[in-house]
Amino acid sequence: MNLLVTGGAGFIGSNFILHVLKKYPKYTIVNFDKLTYAGNTKNLSGTDKNLNYFFIQGDIADAKLVKKIIQKYSLTHIVNFAAETHVDRSITDPDAFIQTNVVGTHSLLKCALEARVKRFLHISTDEVYGALGKTGSFTEKIPLSPRSPYAASKAAGDHLVFSYFHTYKLPALITRSSNNYGPRQYPEKLIPLFIKNLLANKKVPLYATGGNIRDWLYVLDNCEALDLVLHTGRLGEVYNIGGECEKTNKEVAMMILAELGKSASFIQYVADRPGHDFRYSLNTKKIQSELGWKPKMPFKRGIHETVEWYKQLS
Numbered sequence: 001m002n003l004l005v006t007g008g009a010g011f012i013g014s015n016f017i018l019h020v021l022k023k024y025p026k027y028t029i030v031n032f033d034k035l036t037y038a039g040n041t042k043n044l045s046g047t048d049k050n051l052n053y054f055f056i057q058g059d060i061a062d063a064k065l066v067k068k069i070i071q072k073y074s075l076t077h078i079v080n081f082a083a084e085t086h087v088d089r090s091i092t093d094p095d096a097f098i099q100t101n102v103v104g105t106h107s108l109l110k111c112a113l114e115a116r117v118k119r120f121l122h123i124s125t126d127e128v129y130g131a132l133g134k135t136g137s138f139t140e141k142i143p144l145s146p147r148s149p150y151a152a153s154k155a156a157g158d159h160l161v162f163s164y165f166h167t168y169k170l171p172a173l174i175t176r177s178s179n180n181y182g183p184r185q186y187p188e189k190l191i192p193l194f195i196k197n198l199l200a201n202k203k204v205p206l207y208a209t210g211g212n213i214r215d216w217l218y219v220l221d222n223c224e225a226l227d228l229v230l231h232t233g234r235l236g237e238v239y240n241i242g243g244e245c246e247k248t249n250k251e252v253a254m255m256i257l258a259e260l261g262k263s264a265s266f267i268q269y270v271a272d273r274p275g276h277d278f279r280y281s282l283n284t285k286k287i288q289s290e291l292g293w294k295p296k297m298p299f300k301r302g303i304h305e306t307v308e309w310y311k312q313l314s
């Protein structure tokens with residue numbers, strides 16, 4: 001397989017590339033990344049020795065460059081991680097989200113179609129489904145109801161992907177995962193930000209009372225799921241990928257504090273995010289029954305591994 005991974009210098013993309021390089025040493029991988037603030041080639045240090053791995057800096061909206069790269073490396077498969085990903089930033093600067101997550105995704109789809117790639121795996125999020133109350137969970141069949149500019153831009157990308165599947169028969173499929181955590185994440189989202197602050201003896205900002213609920217998925221469990229979907233998922237389908245690990249933000253904060261031996265006095269309650277979705281939860285029966293995947297990492301151990309990774313950086 002000759003694989004184009006977009007956004008491969010970011011959090012999930014870099015973990016995915018490391019997973020693929022280890023498991024499939026014969027694959028060619030081109031990591032195509034714009035290197036925004038969230039991308040970091042150090043996430044992949046050591047891979048430059050691998051003769052099958054290539055890094056190219058570029059924007060997925062740059063069709064000319066994307067076409068050239070696909071041709072040069074005879075790329076047959078695309079996994080599109082490239083995106084603007086932080087909800088808070090989408091509230092203050094939505095334009096960048098529309099540009100990459102909608103316009104960029106569309107440009108990439110056109111290139112994929114022209115190059116007749118064998119598979120286009122688009123990486124999406126549970127946030128496209130909207131918010132839940134205290135009960136229930138989203139199946140893949142729920143109509144999309146995004147509520148933040150980030151979620152809306154991802155939903156638009158998802159609709160474009162399936163429009164290319166239905167209209168032009170592009171062999172595409174989509175995954176929607178819950179909140180990932182683990183090594184190699186830029187420290188602005190809850191878990192890495194809290195770890196970074198606490199390692200520097202600083203307080204951690206918790207929205208409102210910390211009662212919002214998210215499902216947490218260890219990034220390497222996600223990479224195994226993505227590997228399965230890329231190789232064996234049914235075209236034209238969506239696969240939810242969840243960690244079966246729902247926690248309030250306060251519970252997550254308390255676990256990180258405990259891991260680092262700090263008290264609750266390090267929590268600083270701050271004004272809530274505008275339109276803050278209360279809860280996300282995914283029904284993952286489809287990927288479990290069709291592809292035999294299940295999350296493996298217990299949350300406490302995953303937090304320990306993540307803290308250890310950030311410790312060696314500081």
Ligand SMILES: NC(=O)c1ccc[n+]([C@@H]2O[C@H](COP(=O)([O-])OP(=O)(O)OC[C@H]3O[C@@H](n4cnc5c(N)ncnc54)[C@H](O)[C@@H]3O)[C@@H](O)[C@H]2O)c1
Pocket residue numbers: 006007008009010011012013032033034035036037038039040058059060061080081082083084085086100104123124125126154176177178179180181185186
């Ligand atoms: N992190 C999560 O918890 C989570 C959960 C569900 C879905 N997702 C989705 O997974 C994907 C990856 O998320 P992440 O957390 O690794 O993101 P990230 O913010 O860590 O990394 C995004 C990467 O994309 C690159 N990029 C941004 N714009 C680009 C462009 N125009 N062209 C090429 N590269 C560009 C950045 O430089 C960066 O390396 C995203 O599509 C995101 O929506 C993330």
